[in-house]
Amino acid sequence: MDQRKCECGHTNPVGTLLCESCGKPLNVEVHEQTSFPDMRYEGMARRSQTNKTKVIDRVWNFFSSVKIAIGIIIVILVASAVGTIFPQQMYIPVPVPTEADVARFYTESYGTLGTIFYGLGFHNMYSSWWFVTLLVMLGTSLVICSLDRVVPLYKALKKPRLNQHKSFLKGQKLFAEGELAPEADQEAILDASALALKEKGYRIFRTERAIMAEKGRFSRWGPYINHIGLILFLVGTLMRSLPGFYLDEYVWVREGQTMAIPNTPYYIKNENYTTEYWSEDEMPEQLELKGGAIVKSYQTDAILYENKSAGVPGKKPDLVEVQKGPIVVNHPMVQDSVYIYQSGVQEMQLGALNFTVVDLKNNKKEIGLIKIDLYNPQPEQTIADGFTVRILDYFPDFIMGKDGKPATKTNLPKNPMVALELIGENGNYNEKLVYLEGTILTQKKDPRYGLDIKMPDLIDIAGLNVRVDKALPLIYFGSFIFLAGVAIGVFWQHRRVWVQTQEGSILVAAHTNKNWFGLRREVDGLVKQAELPVTIEDKTKAKA
Amino acid sequence: MQLIQLSDWLLDIAFLLYVISSIVFAVAVTGKNWAGRDPKQHEGRYGRIAYWLAVIGFVAQTGYVVARWIAGGHSPTSNMFEFMAFLDYCIILAYLIIYRIYKLTSIGAFVLPLGVIMLAYSYVFPKEITPLIPSLQSYWLHIHVTTAALGEGILAVGFAAGLMYLIRTVPQHISTKSTKWLEIVLAVVLMLVGFILMDSTFARMDQKTVFEMKKEEMNAVGQKVKPKVEYILPAIVAPADSTIIKEGPMSPLFEAPTWMEGKDAARKLNTMLWSVLTGAILYGGMRLIFRKRLGAAIKPSVESVDPDLLDEISYRAISIGYPVFTLGALIFAMIWAEEAWGRFWGWDPKEVWALVVWLFYSAYLHLRLSRGWIGAKSAWMSVIGFVIILITLVVVNLVIAGLHSYAGV
Numbered sequence: 001m002d003q004r005k006c007e008c009g010h011t012n013p014v015g016t017l018l019c020e021s022c023g024k025p026l027n028v029e030v031h032e033q034t035s036f037p038d039m040r041y042e043g044m045a046r047r048s049q050t051n052k053t054k055v056i057d058r059v060w061n062f063f064s065s066v067k068i069a070i071g072i073i074i075v076i077l078v079a080s081a082v083g084t085i086f087p088q089q090m091y092i093p094v095p096v097p098t099e100a101d102v103a104r105f106y107t108e109s110y111g112t113l114g115t116i117f118y119g120l121g122f123h124n125m126y127s128s129w130w131f132v133t134l135l136v137m138l139g140t141s142l143v144i145c146s147l148d149r150v151v152p153l154y155k156a157l158k159k160p161r162l163n164q165h166k167s168f169l170k171g172q173k174l175f176a177e178g179e180l181a182p183e184a185d186q187e188a189i190l191d192a193s194a195l196a197l198k199e200k201g202y203r204i205f206r207t208e209r210a211i212m213a214e215k216g217r218f219s220r221w222g223p224y225i226n227h228i229g230l231i232l233f234l235v236g237t238l239m240r241s242l243p244g245f246y247l248d249e250y251v252w253v254r255e256g257q258t259m260a261i262p263n264t265p266y267y268i269k270n271e272n273y274t275t276e277y278w279s280e281d282e283m284p285e286q287l288e289l290k291g292g293a294i295v296k297s298y299q300t301d302a303i304l305y306e307n308k309s310a311g312v313p314g315k316k317p318d319l320v321e322v323q324k325g326p327i328v329v330n331h332p333m334v335q336d337s338v339y340i341y342q343s344g345v346q347e348m349q350l351g352a353l354n355f356t357v358v359d360l361k362n363n364k365k366e367i368g369l370i371k372i373d374l375y376n377p378q379p380e381q382t383i384a385d386g387f388t389v390r391i392l393d394y395f396p397d398f399i400m401g402k403d404g405k406p407a408t409k410t411n412l413p414k415n416p417m418v419a420l421e422l423i424g425e426n427g428n429y430n431e432k433l434v435y436l437e438g439t440i441l442t443q444k445k446d447p448r449y450g451l452d453i454k455m456p457d458l459i460d461i462a463g464l465n466v467r468v469d470k471a472l473p474l475i476y477f478g479s480f481i482f483l484a485g486v487a488i489g490v491f492w493q494h495r496r497v498w499v500q501t502q503e504g505s506i507l508v509a510a511h512t513n514k515n516w517f518g519l520r521r522e523v524d525g526l527v528k529q530a531e532l533p534v535t536i537e538d539k540t541k542a543k544a
Numbered sequence: 545m546q547l548i549q550l551s552d553w554l555l556d557i558a559f560l561l562y563v564i565s566s567i568v569f570a571v572a573v574t575g576k577n578w579a580g581r582d583p584k585q586h587e588g589r590y591g592r593i594a595y596w597l598a599v600i601g602f603v604a605q606t607g608y609v610v611a612r613w614i615a616g617g618h619s620p621t622s623n624m625f626e627f628m629a630f631l632d633y634c635i636i637l638a639y640l641i642i643y644r645i646y647k648l649t650s651i652g653a654f655v656l657p658l659g660v661i662m663l664a665y666s667y668v669f670p671k672e673i674t675p676l677i678p679s680l681q682s683y684w685l686h687i688h689v690t691t692a693a694l695g696e697g698i699l700a701v702g703f704a705a706g707l708m709y710l711i712r713t714v715p716q717h718i719s720t721k722s723t724k725w726l727e728i729v730l731a732v733v734l735m736l737v738g739f740i741l742m743d744s745t746f747a748r749m750d751q752k753t754v755f756e757m758k759k760e761e762m763n764a765v766g767q768k769v770k771p772k773v774e775y776i777l778p779a780i781v782a783p784a785d786s787t788i789i790k791e792g793p794m795s796p797l798f799e800a801p802t803w804m805e806g807k808d809a810a811r812k813l814n815t816m817l818w819s820v821l822t823g824a825i826l827y828g829g830m831r832l833i834f835r836k837r838l839g840a841a842i843k844p845s846v847e848s849v850d851p852d853l854l855d856e857i858s859y860r861a862i863s864i865g866y867p868v869f870t871l872g873a874l875i876f877a878m879i880w881a882e883e884a885w886g887r888f889w890g891w892d893p894k895e896v897w898a899l900v901v902w903l904f905y906s907a908y909l910h911l912r913l914s915r916g917w918i919g920a921k922s923a924w925m926s927v928i929g930f931v932i933i934l935i936t937l938v939v940v941n942l943v944i945a946g947l948h949s950y951a952g953v
C-alpha cells in the first residue's frame with residue numbers, strides 16, 4: 001500500500017519522486033525541466049515532503065523549510081541592527097541606578113525616538129524573550145532541517161544510479177542529445193568520454209552503455225558539517241545556564257586588601273595597582289594630546305589564595321597561596337577554569353587620613369603621628385609616651401541624617417567624618433575633635449592640643465572580573481567545525497555527468513549543486529575532446 | 545621618524561598609481577570602439593598596462609604597510625585611517641587574485657575606482673600613529689583585524705562583479721524598477737565620493753562652525769555645562785535650540801527638528817545633507833554630460849562580457865570571502881574579546897554589525913544554493929551586502945559609539 005512500483009520493477013518508499021533504481025519520475029509527467037523534481041536529493045523521500053497532516057508534521061515542515069530559515073535569519077538580522085541605533089542599557093555611559101534614570105537617559109539623550117526605543121524594551125533587546133525565542137527558533141530549524149535531509153542525502157549520494165531513465169536525463173538542467181551514426185562505435189565514444197572526464201578529475205562509474213562521472217561528492221556534506229558546528233556553538237551558549245558552567249563575578253579590591261571571590265574557593269589580594277602611561281619618547285610620532293595621556297597598561301599585582309577549608313561551614317578560612325603575578329588587560333590570571341581579568345580601576349581614593357598631633361601651647365611642638373585607616377580604623381593608638389588617640393565615632397561617607405543625627409551614605413570612605421579623642425598626660429588631659437571635609441572642629445575654645453592635617457594615603461582600587469566559562473571549548477570547537485564545513489561546502493562542488501547511448505542516439509546530462517558556469521565549461525570541454533555529436537541546450541543561463 | 549615619512553610617501557604613490565590605473569582601465573573598456581582600433585587588442589593592451597600599474601601600486605602599498613608596521617610597532621590597523629587604508633589594500637589584493645583566476649579586464653575598471661574611493665576615504669581621518677591602549681595590545685588585534693579586512697576586501701570584489709552584472713544585464717532601453725534602483729546605487733556611490741570630497745576639503749581648511757546648546761547638561765565630572773557642537777562642514781542645519789559661538793563659512797539655513805535632540809544628531813544630519821547634495825550634483829552633472837542614465841552610459845563598457853562569468857566571479861568572491869570574514873570578524877574577534885574583556889560576545893554595536901553582515905551573506909548563500917537565486921537576484925544581494933559592510937564601517941564607526949569606535953572624525 002505505502003509502496004510505489006516503478007515500471008522498471010523497483011519498489012520505492014512513499015514520497016519518492018524519482019525511482020531509486022532507474023531515475024524515472026514517479027507519478028509526474030515531465031514535459032519541461034521546470035516541472036522536474038528537485039535534483040538536490042535525487043528525488044529521495046523526505047519526511048517534510050511526505051507527511052503533511054498532523055500538527056507535528058506541520059511543525060516539522062515549518063522548521064525544515066529553508067524559506068522559513070531565511071526568514072528567521074532576516075528577522076534576527078533586522079532586529080539586531082535596530083538594537084544598535086541607541087546604546088543598550090549596559091553601555092550607557094553615565095550611571096543610571098534606577099529604572100527611572102534609565103528611562104530619563106533615553107528621553108533626554110535621544111528625544112522622542114529614544115523614548116520609543118526605551119518603551120519598546122529595545123534597550124535590553126538581546127536578552128529579551130522574543131529575541132531569545134528567535135535564536136531558539138533558528139537552532140530548532142537547524143536541527144530539524146538537517147535531520148530532514150541527511151538520510152535522503154546519504155541515499156542519494158550512496159547509490160548513484162547508472163542506467164538512468166531517459167526522462168531523468170532530460171530533466172537535468174544541462175542536457176544534450178545527438179544522433180549516433182549507425183556505424184559509430186558506441187564503446188569507443190564512451191571510452192573517450194570516460195577518459196576526458198577522468199582527466200578532469202572525475203571518478204568514473206561504467207556499465208555497458210552508460211557512464212556516470214562524479215567528483216566532489218564529499219563537498220555535499222559541507223553544509224551539514226557547518227550546521228552541526230552551529231548547533232554545537234548554540235549548545236555551548238545554552239550550557240552556560242547549567243550550574244557550575246558559568247560564573248561572572250566582579251570584585252573591587254583595594255591595595256593591600258585580600259578579598260574572597262564569591263562562589264569560588266579563591267581569595268585574591270591586591271598587592272599593588274599601577275596605571276602606566278606612554279611616555280613621549282616611546283611614541284613613534286609627536287602627538288597633540290591636548291593635555292591628555294595615552295594609557296599603556298593597567299596592572300594589578302595580585303596573589304591568589306585558595307581557601308582549603310572552603311565548604312566546611314563555620315570553619316575559618318585557611319588560605320594557601322596558589323599563584324602570584326600581574327594581571328594585565330589581555331593577560332588574565334588563570335587558575336584551573338577561573339579567569340581573572342583586569343577590568344576597572346578607581347584611582348587615588350582615600351585610604352587613610354594622616355595627622356600630626358601638636359602641642360599648641362608649646363610652639364606647635366610635634367607630639368606624634370596618627371594614621372586612620374579608613375577601611376579598618378584602629379579604635380585606639382598610642383602615639384607617644386602617655387599619649388593615646390581614640391576614635392569616638394566614624395562615618396565613612398558622612399551625611400546629616402533626616403533626624404539630625406550624623407549618618408553614612410555608603411560604606412566607602414568618600415567623605416569621611418571622624419570624631420577623635422586625644423588623651424594626654426597618662427589620661428589626665430583630654431580633648432575632643434572632629435575631622436570633616438578637610439577641617440578640624442574642636443570642642444574647646446582654646447585647646448591645648450591640636451591636629452595638623454597631613455597628606456592622606458591615597459590608594460587604588462582594582463576592579464577584577466572573575467569568569468568561569470566551561471562551555472568555551474565547545475563554543476570554539478563548534479566555530480571550528482562550522483568553518484571546516486563551510487570550506488568543504490564552498491571550495492569544492494559536487495558534479496555528476498552522465499553519458500549514455502540509447503537506440504541510435506547519445507545522451508549527455510550533468511548536474512551540480514552550484515557553479516553551473518564551471519560545470520558548463522567542463523561539459524563543453526568533454527563534448528569537444530570526445531567529439532560527441534551533440535549541442536548542449538542552455539537551460540542554465542542566469543536569467544536577468 | 546624617517547620611516548613614517550617613507551610610509552606616507554609610499555601610500556601617496558600607491559594612491560596615485562591606483563588613480564592612473566583606474567583611468568587606464570576606463571580607457572581600456574570605453575575606448576574599444578574608437579575609430580581604427582581592434583577592440584580586443586585595445587582592451588588587452590590597455591588592460592595589461594592598467595593591471596601592472598595596479599600591481600606596482602599594490603607593491604608600494606605593501607611597502608607602506610611594512611614601513612608603518614615597523615615604525616609604529618604594531619600592525620597598521622589600530623585607528624580609522626589605518627583600517628580604511630588596510631581595507632583598501634585587501635580590496636586590491638582580492639582583485640589581483642581574482643584577476644589571476646579569470647583574466648577579465650573590465651573587473652579592474654570597477655574595482656580600482658572602488659579602491660581609490662576607499663583610500664581617499666581613509667585620508668579623511670587623522671593619520672598619526674598612536675600608541676596602543678591596553679585593550680588593543682594583543683597579537684589578536686593583528687590577526688582579527690587583518691583577517692576581517694581581508695574578508696571584507698574579497699566581499700567588495702563580489703560587490704563589484706555583482707554591480708557589473710547588473711549594469712551588463714539590466715535592459716536600458718526602457719525605464720524599469722531595475723534601472724531606477726541601479727541609478728540609486730550609483731548615486732549612493734557618488735554620495736560617498738561627495739562626502740569624501742567635502743570632508744577632506746574642509747578638514748584642511750579650518751572653517752569650523754561651533755554651536756552652543758542652550759540647554760545645560762551634566763558632563764562627565766558632574767558639572768552642568770552648555771554642550772558645544774563643532775561642525776567641520778559648513779552648517780546647513782543648526783542644532784535645535786542653540787546659538788552660534790563661532791561663525792563658519794555660511795550661516796545655517798534652518799534648525800534641526802526638535803525631536804532630533806541628541807547633541808550630535810544635527811551635526812550628523814548636516815554631514816549627511818552635504819553628502820547627499822554633492823552626490824546629487826555629481827550625479828546630475830554626469831547625467832547632463834552623458835544625456836542618459838548612468839547605467840546606460842556605463843553599459844557599453846561591459847557589453848562584451850559574458851554575464852554568466854560575472855555571476856560566477858561575484859559568487860566565487862563571496863563564497864571565498866564569507867569564510868574568511870567569519871574567521872576574522874567573528875571567530876578571531878570572539879577569541880580576542882574573551883581575552884581582553886572576559887566575554888567572547890557582548891552585543892557591542894560593532895560586534896552586532898559584524899553579525900548582521902554575516903547573517904546577510906548566510907542568507908545570500910542559502911538563497912543561492914537552496915532557492916536558486918542566481919543572476920540578477922544574487923547580484924542585487926551582493927550589492928546590498930556591500931552596502932551593509934559600508935554601513936558598519938562608516939555609520940557605525942562614526943555615528944554609533946561603542947567599545948570599538950575609533951577616535952576620529
Ligand code: HEM
Binds near residue numbers: 063222224
Ligand atoms: C545562522 C544560521 C545558518 C548559517 C550561518 C548557515 C550556513 C550555511 C552555509 C554556509 C551553507 C552552505 C552554502 C553553500 O555551500 O553555498 C548552508 C547550506 C544550507 N543550509 Fe544553512 N545555515 C544556517 C541556518 C540554516 C537553517 C536554520 C536551515 C534550515 C532550514 C538551513 C538549511 C540549509 C540547507 C538546506 C542548505 C543546503 C544544503 C545542501 O543543499 O546540501 N540553514 N547553510
